[in-house]
Amino acid sequence: MRKVYLGILLSSVMALLMAGLHATGMAYQGIPDLLPTATAQEQEKRDLPPLILDDEAPLLLEDQETAKKSDQEIKALAESQPCFVCHVNYQEEVLASGHAKGGISCVQCHGDSFAHRNDENNTTPPDIMVPAEDIEPLCVTCHMMHDVPAAKVIARWQERCPDKQDPLTIVCTDCHGQHRLTVRTVQWNKKTRQLLPAKPKPTETDS
Ligand code: HEC
Ligand code: HEC
Ligand code: HEC
Ligand code: HEC
Numbered sequence: 001m002r003k004v005y006l007g008i009l010l011s012s013v014m015a016l017l018m019a020g021l022h023a024t025g026m027a028y029q030g031i032p033d034l035l036p037t038a039t040a041q042e043q044e045k046r047d048l049p050p051l052i053l054d055d056e057a058p059l060l061l062e063d064q065e066t067a068k069k070s071d072q073e074i075k076a077l078a079e080s081q082p083c084f085v086c087h088v089n090y091q092e093e094v095l096a097s098g099h100a101k102g103g104i105s106c107v108q109c110h111g112d113s114f115a116h117r118n119d120e121n122n123t124t125p126p127d128i129m130v131p132a133e134d135i136e137p138l139c140v141t142c143h144m145m146h147d148v149p150a151a152k153v154i155a156r157w158q159e160r161c162p163d164k165q166d167p168l169t170i171v172c173t174d175c176h177g178q179h180r181l182t183v184r185t186v187q188w189n190k191k192t193r194q195l196l197p198a199k200p201k202p203t204e205t206d207s
Helices: 002-024 040-047 053-065 071-084 093-103 108-112 114-116 131-138 150-160
Strands: none
Touching: 040 114, 071 108, 093 108
């Protein structure tokens, strides 16, 4: 009697196991004879190299994570879309993309700038320009604290703006983002908003 029960138990365990393996499609290679005749699709799966789950699973998760954008990010990116038409390089830039994740678009920092974006001659400046002395006041309206280990801050200083020896001249964007243009075709005085005469050659210190 015992033996019969054990046999039934064993075979149900085997059946469950096989069903499980069947569902994951992983064990086909070792035990093809025990499975029903393969469809073309199943055959294709059998021909694939064995899965290396350890390496592949986390990667896949990460991809799915980055593909999933929050509603506030989608909204911010939509708001920045008219700007990307001309400022395509800001689509990948970290200060802009980091803030888009937080729901902040170009428009929050630079204004709607309708006249600027509709001016085909590119002579009208955006609504809000940020001269050096206004950068920190702008940033601290939202970021009151800077909770970062000193060593990291100093390392970043040495990496990004070693020439700036006077701490009072350092601004947030010296260390954050790649938000400055290296080449400009049009330039305004950021305070008076006046169009500046075209420069023959762009220099490193343009800002
Ligand atoms: C029709 C093209 C066009 C569109 C659309 C456009 N811009 Fe511009 N923008 C320019 C040009 C040209 C410059 C000058 C910089 C250069 O030479 O590349 C400029 C410069 C700027 C500057 C730099 C101003 C400074 O401080 O000197 C900001 C900020 C700016 N744009 C913001 C925006 C924002 C925000 C939007 C979307 C709401 C936008 N732009 C849409 C063409 C455009
Ligand atoms: C969190 C606020 C913020 C957001 C968001 C932001 N900017 Fe800016 N932007 C600034 C500040 C601050 C400066 C001045 C940076 C400097 O001089 O170092 C600036 C400067 C610029 C300049 C002029 C760079 C130069 O070399 O003079 C352009 C062009 C510009 N932004 C375009 C954009 C566009 C396009 C977007 C959206 C994709 C955007 N910005 C989003 C704050 C922002
Ligand atoms: C209107 C509010 C606002 C302003 C102005 C603002 N930020 Fe932010 N910032 C945010 C939000 C929201 C986030 C994303 C949420 C978070 O992590 O705090 C963020 C994130 C950041 C991050 C982390 C981004 C990342 O990729 O993890 C940095 C760095 C930063 N901001 C720097 C700046 C600097 C520099 C300025 C000035 C040029 C500035 N912020 C102006 C709201 C603002
Ligand atoms: C000398 C370089 C330097 C300057 C100047 C600087 N930061 Fe940072 N900041 C850093 C470093 C380094 C980090 C850490 C980044 C990381 O962990 O990858 C950081 C992180 C941040 C973060 C995200 C972490 C947090 O919790 O605070 C924000 C927001 C930020 N900075 C805003 C600002 C603002 C606003 C200013 C200007 C008032 C500023 N930073 C000036 C170097 C700097």
